[in-house]
Amino acid sequence: MPDKKGIFYGLGVGPGDPELLTLKAARILNSVDVVFAASSTKNSYSLAVSIARPHIFDLTAVRMLKFPMTRDKEMLQKAWKEHAITIIKEVEQGKNVAFLTLGDLMTYSTYGYVIKYIKELAPEVPIISVPGITSYQAAAAAVNRPLVEGEESLMVVSGAQGGGRLRDQAKSPDTVVLLKAYRNCKDIALALEENDLLDNSVAISRCSLPDQEIYNDVAELCERTPKYWTLIIAKKKPHD
Numbered sequence: 566m567p568d569k570k571g572i573f574y575g576l577g578v579g580p581g582d583p584e585l586l587t588l589k590a591a592r593i594l595n596s597v598d599v600v601f602a603a604s605s606t607k608n609s610y611s612l613a614v615s616i617a618r619p620h621i622f623d624l625t626a627v628r629m630l631k632f633p634m635t636r637d638k639e640m641l642q643k644a645w646k647e648h649a650i651t652i653i654k655e656v657e658q659g660k661n662v663a664f665l666t667l668g669d670l671m672t673y674s675t676y677g678y679v680i681k682y683i684k685e686l687a688p689e690v691p692i693i694s695v696p697g698i699t700s701y702q703a704a705a706a707a708v709n710r711p712l713v714e715g716e717e718s719l720m721v722v723s724g725a726q727g728g729g730r731l732r733d734q735a736k737s738p739d740t741v742v743l744l745k746a747y748r749n750c751k752d753i754a755l756a757l758e759e760n761d762l763l764d765n766s767v768a769i770s771r772c773s774l775p776d777q778e779i780y781n782d783v784a785e786l787c788e789r790t791p792k793y794w795t796l797i798i799a800k801k802k803p804h805d
C-alpha cells in the first residue's frame with residue numbers, strides 16, 4: 566500500500582446550471598484521479614456528472630455507484646457501506662477521489678450516509694466537503710423572491726411523506742439553523758436547551774474564511790458575545 570493516502574472530496578455541483586458549480590469544485594475536479602457519482606440500479610445516467618463534465622479530464626475515471634431505489638433500510642445500508650468501501654480502497658491506493666452530489670451535499674443527500682461509513686470504517690481517510698448551491702436557493706433566485714428577511718425564519722422539510730412532516734415539525738423541527746447568533750446568544754442557548762437541541766448544536770464563526778472558528782460547546786460560546794458572522798446549527802439527538 567502506498568505511504569501517502571489520497572484525499573476524499575465531496576463536491577456539491579449545484580442545482581443544474583453548470584455555471585452554478587463553484588470555482589473550488591471546478592478546481593478539485595480538474596485534479597482528482599477518480600470521480601464517483603450515484604446512479605439508480607436501472608441505468609448509469611447521472612445529472613451530477615453531466616453538470617460537472619466540462620471540468621473532468623477525458624482520461625479521469627468516472628464511475629457510477631448504483632443505489633437501489635428502495636425504502637428498505639437494510640438494502641440501502643448495504644449499498645452505502647459497499648460504496649464507502651469502494652471509495653476507501655481508492656483513497657488507500659493514494660488516489661484523490663471526488664464524489665458528486667446534486668445541489669448541496671449536506672442537504673438531503675446520499676453523501677451523508679456514505680461519509681458516515683467512511684468515518685466509521687476508515688477514520689484516517691481525509692474528507693473535504695465542498696458545499697454546493699441548493700435547489701431552493703436557485704429556485705428563490707429564479708423567481709426573484711427572497712427566502713428570508715429581517716426576523717423571518719426558514720425551515721426545510723421533506724415532502725416525500727406528504728404534509729405529515731410539516732404538521733409534526735412546525736412546532737419542533739429536527740434541525741434548526743440560527744443566523745445572526747451574536748448579541749442575544751445567551752437567550753438562544755437557553756431556547757435550544759428548552760427544546761432539547763443544545764447538546765447537539767455547533768456554532769461556526771466566519772465560516773470558510775481563513776480565521777473560521779468552530780465551537781462545539783455552544784452554551785460556553787454564548788456566555789460571551791460571539792462575532793457578528795456567527796451561525797448555529799442545532800439538531801435533535803439521533804434516535805437509537
Ligand SMILES: C[S@@+](CC[C@H](N)C(=O)[O-])C[C@H]1O[C@@H](n2cnc3c(N)ncnc32)[C@H](O)[C@@H]1O
Binds near residue numbers: 667671674
Ligand atoms: C434528494 S433531494 C436533493 C437536494 C439537493 N442536495 C439540494 O441541495 O438541493 C432531491 C429534491 O431536491 C429538489 N431539487 C433538486 N434539484 C432541483 C432543481 N434543479 N430544481 C428543483 N428542485 C430540485 C427536488 O425537490 C428533489 O425532489
